[in-house]
Amino acid sequence: MKATAAPAHPGDAQPLHPTQALDDTVHQRVRLGVLSIAREADQVEFGFLKHQLAVTDGNLSRxxxxxxxxxxxxxxxxxxxxxxxxxxxxxxxxKRALDAEIQALRELVHRLDTRGAH
Incomplete structure (x- = not known):
């Protein structure tokens, strides 16, 4: 994908940068960690999350x-x-929000990998 300042042809939609698909609610480090860990199990206990994510009770609760x-x-x-x-x-x-976040991150990594190959 080539980034340009304007669409190549009038009326063509410029693809959005992959970071535009990142969800601020999901993307925050602790929240992404909670969703990722919870996705791996049917349920996860508060204390386990607290330990795995190295946060305080209050921070995790928020x-x-x-x-x-x-x-x-x-x-x-x-x-x-x-x-x-x-x-x-x-x-x-x-699960859908986490999947969408991971897909956006994959697209970003792919974009950077293909740019770095040149």
């Missing part, structure tokens, strides 16, 4: 609220023995 508010994850609270637990699972919408 990101989970954003993802839950966007419909990308579901959270379930319960107990394991006497200890309260929160389990997170990715929703169908979350």
């Amino acid at each position: 990101h989970l609220k954003v993802l839950e508010g966007s419909g990308l994850i579901a959270m379930r609270k319960g107990y394991e023995g006497r200890r309260p637990r929160t389990w997170i699972s990715i929703t169908s919408k979350g």
Whole structure:
């Protein structure tokens, strides 16, 4: 794909840069990590996410609220023995959003790889 300042022919649509397909809700490092880890399992426990992503309870909670508010994850609270637990699972919408994010990143990498080959 050749980048130009204007379309080659009037009326032709200029393809958007692959970064235009990145979703700010998904692309943020912690949220991308949550979605990726949740995609690997049916559900994941809050403490596991906290450890894997090296974040504080408060920081992770804020990101989970954003993802839950966007419909990308579901959270379930319960107990394991006497200890309260929160389990997170990715929703169908979350899977589609993660897939779209990964595809946009692949297109960006491909674009840069083909540019670097010259």
